[in-house]
Amino acid sequence: MAGELVVGPWYRPTRTMARPHPSLIDIAAARPVAPVDDPSHFVVSAAEHRMAGLASWVATQQDYGLDQTAKHDSGRLQGFDVPCAGVWVDMHTDPVKVGVALPRPDELWARTERRTVRGIPCRVLDVETSILQAVLHLQEDRFSELIGFADVARMADDAVDWGWLESYAAAAGLSVHLNEGLRVISEVLDIELPYDRTVSSRIWRRLWPETSRLRGGVGLTRKVRTHYWIPFTMAGRRREALRWWRGVVWPAPEMVSYLHPEATGPYLWKLVSYRSKLAWSRHRRNVQQRRRGSLAD
Numbered sequence: 001m002a003g004e005l006v007v008g009p010w011y012r013p014t015r016t017m018a019r020p021h022p023s024l025i026d027i028a029a030a031r032p033v034a035p036v037d038d039p040s041h042f043v044v045s046a047a048e049h050r051m052a053g054l055a056s057w058v059a060t061q062q063d064y065g066l067d068q069t070a071k072h073d074s075g076r077l078q079g080f081d082v083p084c085a086g087v088w089v090d091m092h093t094d095p096v097k098v099g100v101a102l103p104r105p106d107e108l109w110a111r112t113e114r115r116t117v118r119g120i121p122c123r124v125l126d127v128e129t130s131i132l133q134a135v136l137h138l139q140e141d142r143f144s145e146l147i148g149f150a151d152v153a154r155m156a157d158d159a160v161d162w163g164w165l166e167s168y169a170a171a172a173g174l175s176v177h178l179n180e181g182l183r184v185i186s187e188v189l190d191i192e193l194p195y196d197r198t199v200s201s202r203i204w205r206r207l208w209p210e211t212s213r214l215r216g217g218v219g220l221t222r223k224v225r226t227h228y229w230i231p232f233t234m235a236g237r238r239r240e241a242l243r244w245w246r247g248v249v250w251p252a253p254e255m256v257s258y259l260h261p262e263a264t265g266p267y268l269w270k271l272v273s274y275r276s277k278l279a280w281s282r283h284r285r286n287v288q289q290r291r292r293g294s295l296a297d
Contacts, residue, residue: 021045027058044254095125096133099231099248100240102172127155128165135181136174140227143184143213152185152193162194173234176201180208188213204233 021042026033028051036042046052094101095108102108112123125133131152138148169178182195207229228248231241253267260274 020049024051027055095129096136098136099244100237128161131155132165135178139177139181139208142226144215146214149185149189153189153191156193173237176204180204
């Protein structure tokens with residue numbers, strides 16, 4: 001029947017690793033994708049086989065029957081990990097990854113440059129997008145580690161198109177984050193960066209206080225999930241931030257099953273069990289890090 005998805009007898013969506021969804025085979029082979037009648041199983045299978053990013057990108061090129069929730073993996077798919085020769089590589093479907101989607105994603109991905117790394121040609125983000133990403137990652141990590149400061153300092157030179165960077169940050173609602181981030185880097189390293197000295201944000205400075213800067217792992221123990229505040233402090237993006245937060249608090253059942261496959265029982269029980277496991281893991285990590293030092297001066 002035209003438009004009907006024919007599922008092979010070997011495909012059985014389970015909590016353990018299953019053979020890939022047939023439509024993923026089409027995506028891998030760069031063929032037109034058969035319509036997907038079971039988006040929840042498709043999303044789980046894509047995540048299991050590390051095909052989520054490619055499937056999300058293909059969904060922007062061809063409509064094969066996924067709703068917006070499935071296309072963006074419950075609204076939270078902005079990155080995923082891929083094993084490569086024993087090393088886990090952090091792959092981004094959104095180059096900046098702040099929770100809510102940034103505007104003009106095609107423009108961001110088009111701003112790439114060809115580089116050769118150890119003889120292997122590859123494409124990397126251009127310097128402007130890399131600076132924006134680095135400044136935001138510093139905020140996600142509460143400015144705890146010096147390496148992020150060093151990255152921005154080495155990228156910031158006369159060749160940077162600061163005009164484009166500032167205009168894009170404004171369109172995304174990230175003007176304050178870019179400006180305050182550049183200010184902190186400039187002050188800490190005592191270097192000149194083009195930030196607006198007449199602009200400041202009291203809310204931003206309370207969320208990212210000086211007391212947590214350059215404290216290494218100890219600073220991260222007081223991180224209090226700082227990256228969650230970025231979407232809520234983006235100008236004009238609070239409604240999107242609320243939708244994103246709802247997905248964080250109440251993820252789709254398929255996502256809970258994938259992240260916590262050993263849990264049994266109803267959705268709410270699995271969710272509470274999964275959250276408790278994460279909280280206990282963070283607590284043990286924080287205790288270990290606090291033994292190495294204190295945030296108190």
